Amino acid sequence: MQPSLQSLVDLLPEPVLLVGRDGRVLLANRAFERAAGLGPGAAGGCALASLSATPAAELAGYLRRCSGTLQPLPGVLDLPGGTGPPLRFRTDGATTLGEDGRPGPVLLRLRAHGEAVAGFSLLGEQVRRLGEEVLLRKRAEEGLRRSEERLRLAVDAADMGTWDLDVGTGMIEASPRCRALLGLGADGPLDFGGFLGAVHRDDRGAVREAVEAALGAGRPESFAVEYRTGAGRWLSHRGRAIPPDGAGGARATGMVLDVTEERRAAEHQALLINELNHRVKNTLATVQSIAAQTRRAATGLDGFWEAFGARLMALSKTHDLLTRERWRGTGLAELVAAEASPYQDAAGSRVRAGGPVVRLAPKAAVSLGLALHELLTNAAKYGALSVPGGHVEVRWAPGPGGEGVRVVWEEAGGPPVRPPERRGFGSRLLERNLAYDLGARIALLFPPGGVRCELEIPRAALEGVSGDG
């Protein structure tokens, strides 16, 4: 607590006063008031001339001279002596300086006849120190205000709410942001029970436990707890419990932050990882099946290895296309081009593909990619791609009624075609899997001029229509 200037000067035994440039008393101590026969506070605001017995002009001249010097200027001041003659005091007067360095009021010190002047400088020093103290205090207050403002700005920018729990009363002082985050009204008293009421029912136990554990530690103890509000927002609540000390009772204080988005991102990531795992497992099962089917048809280990490797590469190419587009789907043209690439020539004349832009859902793309691979392998072994002059036309157009897409595979320039005696994995995969995975209608035909495959892919197998199975 800073003493007031008045209380300080009242402690001085000799009469002291501050006189403004207009000659009015700004401050007078009790000693002066007693000397002048006045009650406490009676001198303030009065013209010094009206309190004194000294001729006004003489007094004004003395004060004017004092206001021009920092060196104490001796003079005299007569105060009315009540019923007796006036009391004569010797005075020392000098100007004070304001914070801006400009002359301020005149400081007058009165003393009895013959007293040394030395004391004056002591008084001046006291007043100077007092001024400094006042200035320092003002600066400290300004610093604290700025520091608080900085903290408030940082808290606002981080969208934090702040709170302070008085354990003794159970009352919480919460910032407006804290109340808003908790879904509480802007006003009204808030106690710990009211706060817990704003927490999601399922999380109340954990929150209470965290706060109580920190409060029960018997020393300053931090705690952090994340919980849902009744409105389903996720809040991160961090605080510090402070046991009772000299400054006050037990309390807990801290901040609260909305972490809903972070939570959602983490949940989304967990979901993605789960989906990726699922996809990997399904792909492994698909590869397992390809291996099993290839084994059934293979005549030897080398034959197995060659056919299995080629099918694995076919599957991998579709995966590459899908990965490039984050498994949303892929274009039919891109799928045909990727699967045909091992059989294509530089001019692209061996597998001639074309049609409007068609986007396939991931599952349809995987299935169709494998089917295209079987057709291509068959053509390279027995059909149009087994001789230099042969080629394949793959054309597509909107399906019947403009729904879905109709794809026609047509081989030409190959050796004369004879229907196969036995259906292998290739045709089983083609005929059954496309029907199963895409809901497609398939016609695999063996006219002498070249193998012909007609596919009707329903709308449901196109991107954006069906989900990825």
Place this chain on the structure above:
Amino acid sequence: MADGTGGLEGCRVLVVEDEAMVAMLVEDILADAGCRVIGPAPNAEEALRLVREAAPDAASLDINLGSGEVYPVAEELASRGVPFVLVSGYDRENVLARYRRWPILQKPFTPEGLVAALRRVLAA
């Protein structure tokens, strides 16, 4: 096969699996074990129809079908006292708790694993 994949001769097993390639694998495994395969069904609607019309002895159910989950089929089978095994590409934690008493096969699984699980539920 005389190893771990026999012992289901004549058993009528419903196969529910939405991926054609995997369905083909399951079918072949079951056929090798002497089963008669019912299906495969790519979705729950088709599977439910087969449960009612073909009255299987057991079933192999892929949990996550592209169009939804297989639980309505599991429910129907359980109510008829038909045992089944569950197949999933997801972790066991993703399986509804009340179905965790049934064998859960993680994809990919071995032929022996599938046959042994079916034998177990048929014997119970």
